[in-house]
Amino acid sequence: MTAMTRHVLTRRALVKGATAMAALAPAATRAAAPPQPRVGRYRGLREAGVLAFKGIRYGRAARFARAVAEPFDGPPVDATQFGPVCPQRGMADAPQSEDCLFLNVWTPEAHPGAGRAVMVYFHGGAYANGSVTDPLTQGAHLAAGGDVVVVSVNHRLGPLGYAWLRPLDTQAADSGNLGQLDLILALHWVRDHIAAFGGDPARVMVFGQSGGGAKIATLMAMPAAQGLFHAAATMSGQQVQASGPGHALARTRAWLARMGLGDDGVPALRALPVERLIAALDAIDPIMGGGVYFGPVLDMTNLPRHPFWPDAAPQSLHVPMILGNVRDETRAFLDPRGPKLAGLTWDNLPQRMAAEVKIDLDPQWVVQHYRAQAPDWSVEQIYYAATTAGRSWPGQVIEADARAAAGAEHTWVYQLDRPSPRDPLRGAAHTDDLPYVFGTLDAPGSYSGTDATARALSATMMAAFAGLARTGRPGLATWQPYRLPARGTMVFDAVSRMVDDPRGWQRRLWSTAPYVQPGS
Template sequence: MSAADLTRRGLLSAGAALVASPALASTRDPQAGSFTGLREQGVSAFKGIRYGRAARFERPLAEPWPGVKTAAQGFAPIAPQRGNRDTPQSEDCLFLNVWTPDANPKAGRAVMVYFHGGAYTTGTVTDPLTHGAKLAAAGDVVVVTVNHRLNAFGYAWLKPFGPRFADSGNLGQLDLILALEWVRDHIRDFGGDPRRVMVFGQSGGGAKIATLMAMPAAQGLFHSAATMSGQQVTASGPINAWARTRALMTAMGLAADDVEGLRTAPTQRLVDALAATDPVIGGSVYFGPVLDMTNLPRHPFWPDAAPQSLSIPMILGNTREETRAFIDPRGAKLQGLDWTNLAARITPEVKIDLDIDWVVAQYRAQYPDWTAQQVFYAATTAGRSWPGQVIEADARARAGADKTWVYQLDRPSHVDPLRGAAHTDDIPYVFGTLDAPGSMSGVDEGARRTRDRMMQAFTGLAKNGKPGLADWKPYALPDRATLVVGDGRADCIDDPRRFERELWATAPYIQPGS
């Protein structure tokens, strides 16, 4: 190894600071373990740290800590999935990554732990949008990102096959709990404060956090939370979960009682079977947390907010036009859209059962200047992607959780004007990754101001238990104060989408997959 290579390296050792020089620091306690990492954008990056191991369909086990550990110079393999085919995948995927301004154990910085989106089916924290260097440097925090088991590997319900598989419906969640236990036990050695751990996640990552807020084993492992366009009002019921497992096995050509065939099948054979039709909601088969009455003994936000988490300060957010990310304005679903076919185009996209002709009439009366496309995206967002956040925020407010803050991202993409403010568009503002591949924010002054405010809000919650914006009022009923984030501005407005909220509350919202 050259002297230049050594200069870029650092060694973290228990009780010792990171040293970015040719001389490696010595480990004070040889039983505590040590890690090597790289300097990255002004902070120290430790990638590919194993936090556990797990056999297929079994509970994860912590990775023994003693001994010298070497963090990879790149990311470890991600969970098997149908997406991200260009990224190495493996069932051995329980790895996390740490970015820290200073690995001195005495630094005591707040810790921000990120869970990725992709529902419970796909996704990874190797996405450049969620690399933690810029957030760690600008926010002066320790950033941790976590990969875990997904889809059938993490959430298939096998308990009907016997007690050996009692944890099977929530293994992905148990992976996250194990990662948080790793943070509790070891983040001090990376300069973090285990008493100030914030979890945050976008889309499926937010849903995973909402679920953790009702899991007894997660209690005390995090001290604040933020969900970004991700909610979990109810979990999957065991009857529906079992129907999905049977559909998976049928797609694999397995007999109904062949659990050993499922347990030992090649990874790719199981991944391919994820294309099976979901017997409950249609589309490809869904796997997510299961109401198993042990690991998850209640629904996260039904019939109320889980009492164990009411004292946890929480940010909940959504984007103004979530569905522009799913439904391309240039795609077939929008071709030829007009007032004569608008209701028929909206109907299959929403999750609240209302007469959509009536819904369209209400929108037209309220917003007579809107185009059919504007109504389409407003209705599909408010009837599909937004209701869960309203339910969760209202549930916390009704229960007296006074440390709740809600935001709405209104700033449209400056990369693609037709995109508006769509699903995932808040990620680069929070991570500071405006120029990363996949970012739709642009890098103009408005984007930078929006980044600064969003990052200040999130890091403030991690550090102090409240957002770092003095003018952001807590969410309470009936006012429903909401931070509306525009092009470099952020204004606190009471109930900014009251008309749509009340319109879609005419009928109940049913969590997809439950």
């Protein structure tokens, strides 16, 4: 053996020995792992370049009772996992519990002096389904890209949050709006505690998609919500009218009857397994047909007026607001490959279209006008345009017009036109604006794609929304306020641009009859 060989072997032995010793050493001596982030008693985690605190309890509630706030101080809490979602008919694979009043925080830095604007997200799913565990709406990318603190909130849904029981049981005084009151309690938590997570309680923006937007519109007419948020954005979600108390009571009775209970059944209702309450949602809605609807109730105490009827609630006219929709809303739930489109012809188009809209007009007349205005559109194009304009757009038009008519200076409207590059039949459908705003382009459920156009549009929309949170104006200089009669609208697309009244003739067509708010 040469001296050189002995030298190599010696080096190999030393390296091997050092590796073995390192494997036996405590982790702290191998590499100092970054400390687990902590705010008060909450231990969070690092996620996608920001700090995340998940499953923070903000309240507790007995069934059909107003929630009470959870103390901020107390024993240590692991805040690294989402809390359970509210019991519902969907999301069977997610943990569900009546004890569901939890929120989540994503922040670039948990420093009390950071003072970043705060964006509080309320999830969609109407008032009966959904949660903030959806990968599309998790806040790490928005917190980093928008340089904001993001909060998302779970709350009570369906009959637990909105059954109208007060006429049947005086102990259920706040029923009908408990889900809304949960959101107000969460906003109290934000006001009182978000500074510890690096947020500015004087710059809180609420935003929500679909049912989340409707919840925000309702909060804008609730006195208890006044002053708790300083900007708002609704994405494909509006609430022109709440459910009237008579209709709400008829729905509650139909739901009770499905469980074999009558007007005197509320005490028994408090003791039933929650699964029975949720299963009974297959009761037929006595007002609009289909499954029974629960949503905010005009109870004259918590909600003393309709949100946007006969006008925009005066208490919120000073709140800067973005309102938006997507071009092909109904392609998300009227599946182009499903049975509702199978065999669609010019002959059966009027009847199929009429079954999906919320405005009572002669469907033959509607189709005639569409064919006259857009003679090159196919039967499928008219089906989706008409169902979108007669179902998903009117509430946004009514709300934006009402704010403009009342002189609200700080209103901006958008329409997402960019079609999905992943599914040519989808177009720009309901929920498709979410990944652009949250920066979750590659998340499960996203149809945006991750190409350069998608990334550029996401940066634009994220900056626009985060700018509203920071300054009360969208972070997009070319986005002009909404005024009458021009109805200037930002059309988000591969090349975004301002367009006056981009669906003007459809707006005028459908405004010849009253809009029927779902649930009213």
